[in-house]
Amino acid sequence: MSRSIDLAVIPGDGIGPEVVAEGLKVLTAVLPQDVKLETTEYDFGARRYHATGETLTDADLEQLKRHDAILLGAIGDPSVPSGVLERGFLLKLRFAFDHHVNLRPSKLLPGVATPLAGDPKIDFIVVREGTEGPYTGNGGTIRRGTEHEVATEVSVNTAYGVERVVRDAFARAQARPRKKLTLVHKNNVLTFAGHLWTDVFNRVAQEYPEVTTEYIHVDAATIYLVTQPERFDVIVTDNLFGDIITDLAAAVSGGIGIAASGNINPSRAYPSMFEPVHGSAPDIAGQGKADPTATVLSVALLLRHLGYEAEAGRIEDAVSADLAERATLPARSTSEIGDALRVRVAAG
Amino acid sequence: MSRSIDLAVIPGDGIGPEVVAEGLKVLTAVLPQDVKLETTEYDFGARRYHATGETLTDADLEQLKRHDAILLGAIGDPSVPSGVLERGFLLKLRFAFDHHVNLRPSKLLPGVATPLAGDPKIDFIVVREGTEGPYTGNGGTIRRGTEHEVATEVSVNTAYGVERVVRDAFARAQARPRKKLTLVHKNNVLTFAGHLWTDVFNRVAQEYPEVTTEYIHVDAATIYLVTQPERFDVIVTDNLFGDIITDLAAAVSGGIGIAASGNINPSRAYPSMFEPVHGSAPDIAGQGKADPTATVLSVALLLRHLGYEAEAGRIEDAVSADLAERATLPARSTSEIGDALRVRVAAG
Ligand SMILES: CC(C)[C@H](C(=O)O)[C@@H](O)C(=O)O
Ligand SMILES: CC(C)[C@H](C(=O)O)[C@@H](O)C(=O)O
Numbered sequence: 001m002s003r004s005i006d007l008a009v010i011p012g013d014g015i016g017p018e019v020v021a022e023g024l025k026v027l028t029a030v031l032p033q034d035v036k037l038e039t040t041e042y043d044f045g046a047r048r049y050h051a052t053g054e055t056l057t058d059a060d061l062e063q064l065k066r067h068d069a070i071l072l073g074a075i076g077d078p079s080v081p082s083g084v085l086e087r088g089f090l091l092k093l094r095f096a097f098d099h100h101v102n103l104r105p106s107k108l109l110p111g112v113a114t115p116l117a118g119d120p121k122i123d124f125i126v127v128r129e130g131t132e133g134p135y136t137g138n139g140g141t142i143r144r145g146t147e148h149e150v151a152t153e154v155s156v157n158t159a160y161g162v163e164r165v166v167r168d169a170f171a172r173a174q175a176r177p178r179k180k181l182t183l184v185h186k187n188n189v190l191t192f193a194g195h196l197w198t199d200v201f202n203r204v205a206q207e208y209p210e211v212t213t214e215y216i217h218v219d220a221a222t223i224y225l226v227t228q229p230e231r232f233d234v235i236v237t238d239n240l241f242g243d244i245i246t247d248l249a250a251a252v253s254g255g256i257g258i259a260a261s262g263n264i265n266p267s268r269a270y271p272s273m274f275e276p277v278h279g280s281a282p283d284i285a286g287q288g289k290a291d292p293t294a295t296v297l298s299v300a301l302l303l304r305h306l307g308y309e310a311e312a313g314r315i316e317d318a319v320s321a322d323l324a325e326r327a328t329l330p331a332r333s334t335s336e337i338g339d340a341l342r343v344r345v346a347a348g
Numbered sequence: 349m350s351r352s353i354d355l356a357v358i359p360g361d362g363i364g365p366e367v368v369a370e371g372l373k374v375l376t377a378v379l380p381q382d383v384k385l386e387t388t389e390y391d392f393g394a395r396r397y398h399a400t401g402e403t404l405t406d407a408d409l410e411q412l413k414r415h416d417a418i419l420l421g422a423i424g425d426p427s428v429p430s431g432v433l434e435r436g437f438l439l440k441l442r443f444a445f446d447h448h449v450n451l452r453p454s455k456l457l458p459g460v461a462t463p464l465a466g467d468p469k470i471d472f473i474v475v476r477e478g479t480e481g482p483y484t485g486n487g488g489t490i491r492r493g494t495e496h497e498v499a500t501e502v503s504v505n506t507a508y509g510v511e512r513v514v515r516d517a518f519a520r521a522q523a524r525p526r527k528k529l530t531l532v533h534k535n536n537v538l539t540f541a542g543h544l545w546t547d548v549f550n551r552v553a554q555e556y557p558e559v560t561t562e563y564i565h566v567d568a569a570t571i572y573l574v575t576q577p578e579r580f581d582v583i584v585t586d587n588l589f590g591d592i593i594t595d596l597a598a599a600v601s602g603g604i605g606i607a608a609s610g611n612i613n614p615s616r617a618y619p620s621m622f623e624p625v626h627g628s629a630p631d632i633a634g635q636g637k638a639d640p641t642a643t644v645l646s647v648a649l650l651l652r653h654l655g656y657e658a659e660a661g662r663i664e665d666a667v668s669a670d671l672a673e674r675a676t677l678p679a680r681s682t683s684e685i686g687d688a689l690r691v692r693v694a695a696g
Contacts, residue, residue: 082535082536082539082542082546083535083536083537083539083542086536086537087536087537087539091537114465115464115465115466115574115575116463116464116465116574117462117463117464117465118463134482134501134503134537134538135537137539139502139503139538139540139541140540141540141543141544143507144543145547146507147507147508147511148506148507148508149506149507149544150504150505150506150507151505151506151540151541151543151544152502152503152504152505152540152541153482153502153503153505153538153540153541154487154500154501154502154503155482155487155500155501155502155503156498156500157498157499157500157501158496158497158498158499159491159494159495159496159497159498160495160496163495186588186591187430187431188430188431188434188435189431189434189435189439189482189483189588189591190482190487190501191430191431191435191485192487192488192489192499192500192501193487193499193500193501194430194431195489195492195499196489196497196499198430199493218591218592219591219592219594219595219596220595222570222592222593222595222596222599223595223596223598223599223604225596226463226464226574226596226599226600227463227599227603240534240537243534243537243566243567244566244567244570244592245570246567247567247568247570247571248567248570248571248573248574248596250571251570251571251574251575252574255575256571
């Protein structure tokens with residue numbers, strides 16, 4: 001384990017800067033004295049796009065590449081046409097750094113409100129493929145704007161790409177107490193991609209005899225996420241299905257205000273990127289109303305990825321303790337929540 | 349309105365025959381004396397596939413085409429490889445008869461249990477495109493079974509196909525008291541298809557100044573479906589997104605046991621097909637445990653499509669009354685529920 005962390009920080013748009021500040025506050029507090037933390041801030045996002053027309057250049061990628069990891073707040077603003085920053089920054093970064101494991105844990109912690117009735121037990125992780133599927137930008141448009149327009153989107157799936165993420169998911173399932181892995185796809189309709197995913201999944205499963213496996217169609221998976229979320233332990237799925245079910249998973253386990261994610265390249269050939277699942281929420285930006293918890297939990301994922309397991313655990317414990325008390329406390333500002341978490345991890 | 353109904357009946361697999369029998373029972377009871385109902389049963393599904401290798405032939409389509417409408421129970425069995433009956437029968441029928449309006453209402457009726465906490469108000473319809481998107485079967489596989497396999501799925505979207513379903517949805521929104529229409533897509537990532545859908549939606553919107561419109565990404569839509577379902581009135585969306593969100597919509601509004609759907613060709617050039625959203629549920633087939641309510645409500649959609657508005661309403665009222673009492677009654681068999689509904693519509 002390196003005793004220094006060279007971190008790229010991308011505060012971004014909207015509430016991004018506010019929540020990232022709290023994430024860094026907690027990160028600084030949790031790190032042992034002897035670990036040198038160096039941070040470099042980058043101004044990607046709507047402001048830079050309006051000023052320069054750039055979203056993420058090759059030179060930017062060269063610079064980002066030198067860091068150990070990336071912490072991102074949020075990117076996106078209504079002033080930028082839909083898709084420009086998503087494709088030009090967020091997805092470009094995932095593809096450039098081959099972030100093929102998009103990790104999204106869902107755990108309903110004590111004291112946290114869920115829209116579900118009863119007392120559901122929710123504790124699973126989604127391993128979402130991050131570099132293939134319909135996210136590749138393949139496709140096109142002919143006769144744009146006419147009554148004869150045709151627009152296509154091509155989902156690209158490779159044995160290489162599917163196998164590496166399926167292997168990652170099996171390893172994670174093997175390491176968890178319940179050892180269960182669910183493949184979510186739509187192999188009865190998307191039969192070409194579905195066969196590939198199912199074949200690879202079944203093949204790799206033979207190497208993990210202790211892992212219980214199941215297959216669920218994506219439409220049925222949304223039903224189970226609200227009626228039997230305890231059914232899930234680890235889910236592996238394609239890029240688009242993963243996008244959809246992780247938002248739903250976040251909603252049922254306390255909301256996107258507390259949902260963390262990692263865009264991981266397990267090979268470490270490139271830095272991995274950690275970010276809250278929520279967006280830039282321009283409507284509440286700059287008002288100290290944003291919940292920094294998702295960013296703080298993303299910092300925990302970042303630390304675990306870099307080998308700081310104990311510190312990651314301390315952050316997660318601090319968040320659990322803080323959430324357990326929230327219902328009894330008056331509403332707090334972004335920085336008040338950050339301060340409370342900082343105090344807890346420092347004491348922990 | 350024709351005073352006769354020539355109906356094709358496809359009981360299908362698993363619980364299909366049981367629920368269809370109840371659907372027909374209620375249909376017979378609700379129709380005025382002077383309406384002649386003629387039914388022709390077809391044996392499509394797993395049994396026929398195993399016996400003949402056929403799912404749906406051109407000759408079959410010729411026969412089906414002659415009817416006024418089709419009532420289907422469920423198609424699908426674990427003994428048939430995934431995709432064979434889905435692509436070879438269900439989707440083939442939708443495509444052959446150009447069922448471009450896939451109509452799925454979601455209404456949480458009094459007395460019906462929902463997995464959501466609180467007392468959510470749910471009353472919306474989803475207009476799902478039925479003949480395009482990633483459902484076209486476009487795509488393919490190279491190097492199948494090798495480590496170099498590549499599998500693609502192509503989502504095909506045309507101005508013609510998008511506009512007709514968007515127009516249908518606007519007309520439905522205009523006819524409802526709240527007059528609100530939500531476009532659900534993922535136009536920040538699937539930018540080619542997304543632009544087409546968004547452009548057409550905005551263009552048609554100008555002809556419906558009374559309809560309030562909004563756009564929501566499919567991932568965010570799953571969040572709103574569990575946190576603010578009252579937000580929705582009419583949703584229009586692509587084939588795959590519609591598949592996913594309508595299962596979730598069914599789950600939050602009482603389960604797929606009571607979710608109805610219509611595969612509609614508004615031009616009436618071909619018969620439309622009505623079916624419960626649930627599948628063949630082979631685990632409970634033949635035991636009288638299946639809930640026929642979704643099929644009965646599909647019969648109501650069928651009647652409305654054929655112009656029998658009053659009769660459709662009587663079925664819906666009977667179902668509402670029956671559901672309101674269910675919690676107080678001991679569990680009933682498939683045919684007991686059908687009988688109760690028959691008595692109600694006959695009295696109504
Ligand atoms: C903003 C968008 C490109 C992104 C995605 O679709 O992956 C987001 O929804 C997410 O889940 O990280
Ligand atoms: C069985 C399958 C082909 C079908 C679909 O994906 O459309 C089903 O899920 C549905 O929603 O009617």
